[in-house]
Amino acid sequence: MNDRDALTVYATAFVDELAQNQIKDVVISPGSRSTPLALLLAEHPEIKIHINVDERSAAFFALGLAKAMKKPVAMLCTSGTATANYYPAIVEAFYSRIPLIVLTADRPHELRDIGAPQTINQIGLYGNHVKWFVEMALPESSMSMVRYARTVCARAVATAANEPAGPVHLNFPLREPLLPNLAEAKKYRQEKKQAAVAIEPGILTLSMNQLDAIAQEIGQAKRGLIICGDMKNDDIKGAVTELGEKLGFPILADPLSQLRSGQHSFANVIDCYDTFLRDEQVMDAFYPDVILRFGAMPVSKPLLLWLKKQQVENFVIDGGAGFRDPSGLATRMVYSEEERFCQDIVERLPENRDQGWLQRWVRVNEATKHALSSIRNEEELDEGKLFYKLNELMPEHSHLFVGNSMPIRDLDTFFFVNGKNVEIYANRGANGIDGIVSTALGVSTVKEKTVLVIGDLSFFHDMNGLLAGKLQGQNLTILVINNDGGGIFSFLSQASEKEYFEVLFGTPHGLDFSYTAQLYNTTYQKVQNWDEFSEVFTTSFSIPGLKIIEIPTNRESNVLKHRNLWSFVSREIASALNEEIQ
């Protein structure tokens, strides 16, 4: 066989194996060296390709697809700096445990490190931020090399998906000619629908002895607490709420735990802890004797600070066998798949417990929520009230993506428990402000009724992501909170450095996003008041395509309003606690 035939056989086997392993979505950025894979992906009848010119946005778009699909998604780019543009999304995927198959084209060995164009050192390019790196063999058509291409592919998919999920990187050296024989490709696809090697993923569980001991220990606790962060797997929701109810433990539910919305029981779910744990009286009155934590660490900084005061047995249950303990307080790392752990413990617990401890949490939670809800009377456009309004306005079975810095924090404070099945998304692996638009667009490709709430700097950072939305016709409602700069810094100590604050941290840009909307052909409205917001937001779901709704706010008054509200809430909590004592 000649080089072209070898390329056709080998690359077709790899691409076909992606499909056999249920990888049906591939995000492609244009380039020359990647041509063989790009053409064969486009030609494969079961694979859907998504074109994205800017590789940084492309990788985040793939991340969003994988988040929404809860399975690996592949992406392909050409050699050179194109590959380096993937790095931010790969890092985010690694820390947020999202499976990605990263395919990069490369020059063959003889063209490396000799000054050839678009040739960089792609070996181990993403360092420790991928779970597996493979420098692929050059294309060959022998049976053993076809088996090799297929098995590496199957292993890559399994490695990416197994917990802790994450990105894998396959680098393809490719020689000219770069055009495979597309007419022949069909011959080398497999008719029978099965993977070259079916890899059965296992899950971590504990032994009977370990479970008995842990169940006994937890069962003896009088003031236990469950804390849930981003858990990714929806199946955990039922199991963890059942565990909480059987134990009489409150469940502090981060928005990304998905426990604040859905069809499960909310009896034990506490959603206002971020506010009431700022209060010293509460902090002192509600001390637990055991803590069970599931998923990533929650967003709430008051929770973190409060936890640091609780020197009690602190279980961190992690089916991905990591070490998620930024509070430095874990006393027990439990490496068991989370749903299985909950079920294993529940069946070992004797009977339902006294609910007194839980009820105290529920009461202060309700009092806090009541006080926070006073924000409904805020007449001006306000970052906190926006999330309060979203409680009302988000439709059933919708999807809410929030940016980092302030949006996720305001969501945490104001987005309360509801039965509307609103799924919450964010990029909390490394908490960057980059790539958010593209990640949300990836989600919106899979999920209906998706809303993105994002600050102006984060929106700016990934405006390029909007091109894919324009070209592919995604439906996404984008709420841009525009306070003309970095709002979060006004809450931090940097704000005291008046002389350098605006230039280094405030960074006002003065961008008029109506032009962004025109550039990408989206609908656009800068709202002036809440009535207008409600109308425009609600209408947006019946308009196809991208809808940008800009909410102008003010950084300085935003800080004041947040602080005033916390003072008010603090007084309300105090009086609620006093009533309880009387």
Place this chain on the structure above:
Amino acid sequence: MNDRDALTVYATAFVDELAQNQIKDVVISPGSRSTPLALLLAEHPEIKIHINVDERSAAFFALGLAKAMKKPVAMLCTSGTATANYYPAIVEAFYSRIPLIVLTADRPHELRDIGAPQTINQIGLYGNHVKWFVEMALPESSMSMVRYARTVCARAVATAANEPAGPVHLNFPLREPLLPNLAEAKKYRQEKKQAAVAIEPGILTLSMNQLDAIAQEIGQAKRGLIICGDMKNDDIKGAVTELGEKLGFPILADPLSQLRSGQHSFANVIDCYDTFLRDEQVMDAFYPDVILRFGAMPVSKPLLLWLKKQQVENFVIDGGAGFRDPSGLATRMVYSEEERFCQDIVERLPENRDQGWLQRWVRVNEATKHALSSIRNEEELDEGKLFYKLNELMPEHSHLFVGNSMPIRDLDTFFFVNGKNVEIYANRGANGIDGIVSTALGVSTVKEKTVLVIGDLSFFHDMNGLLAGKLQGQNLTILVINNDGGGIFSFLSQASEKEYFEVLFGTPHGLDFSYTAQLYNTTYQKVQNWDEFSEVFTTSFSIPGLKIIEIPTNRESNVLKHRNLWSFVSREIASALNEEIQ
């Protein structure tokens, strides 16, 4: 001393040492963890800070500054994915040998790999694409640690600048409190203007014996050739032209060699080889017996293909001791600083040589240039003619930055030798289409009368870079050649795959860049004809700020026109050669 004082002393020493080592420009992206360095940089009276929100653009902006200043520039960002956004520019800097000091803030050791926010593994983050990586010690105020901070800084600057120049990466673990005592900083700056350790960089030279042998060998050649690519150092121009003249060797001058414009002699400079070496008759008639190559490999693909046929002694002179040989034809790698090598050889050569061989090259070059100049009659807007027009229209002492893919190739074909002192810039380390706008903006910060010529996809890729231009008031004339997609692919074999071509390679975007111009508050004009272009272009130099001039072209007709022109030129060359024979 407390933590804050230690931070103040240590970080001030480091920042002050940057200034002592003549690093006076630092590009800063906003963030929290980087606060101590950001504040002390802003506060230092000798350091100028440049704010750039998008770290990808920020790093390319720093690259542009360093290119134009021909010395290291520093950049600073916060922890997390912010650092990963630097990667593309770092890779480009590494391969194009541009010195950069990359400063990243990080969480301290105890907050790493435990799920803390904005914390990623920044140890060796940029892999083999930096010359030196240092994980800095935590701030301490002892004399030995102040010396440490200062000497690492001085070493970093020297390492970045020494040939082969390139990026270095210093990662700073920083604990809270993050606010240094600015009022005290002055105390810890050094009054006496000197570096902690003055590092005297050496250059590579050859021994007398080596030089004698090489001079004799070259001196015996009858049909020698000098080829110059990107050389960075202007001082080489005089030395290499003197060498060429003494030897009677033609000098094939890539646009980035800077040999096509300036005050030096043009007697031996050949600027149309990219066109006439496509011609088989020429390829066969002009075979050399020795080749001396300086700088990076030239852009021209016809030159590369022609070189592959020349199995002769092939010297590659490289003061950076690399292996720049994509043609696979080097027979002698000469590790000597280039200017010194030329001088060393010139003084060993007996007398001036017969000019017959040179004159044959000059004649075919002139015939080619005459034929190429027929493009002046092209009435429609055309990508090739644009560069022909720039020959006429670029002002004296101006700076021309060209994008990759087609602009650099059309420049190579149509931008002829001139005495106007037009410096040419491009990102040819990895030849990416990313970050070009920001790199050009970096150049325009230092150099007056800067023009960027860029294709639409490359312009799109780094539109975010325009924000710095808007906020900092840079003057830059941007010519966007808009053929609505990836023009270069129409010249490649991919064009034969009609079914998938537009979706995978053409990638039309339909963006109306007038909105980009409005977003970033630039002047904008889409020109309709050459008269309009000439007027708008010439006027642009008297208008402050960013000026976007859009030149609409057509991908399909562009390929046809290029091919027609090459056929015409080929016939003209043939008749010129025939005349010579007669």
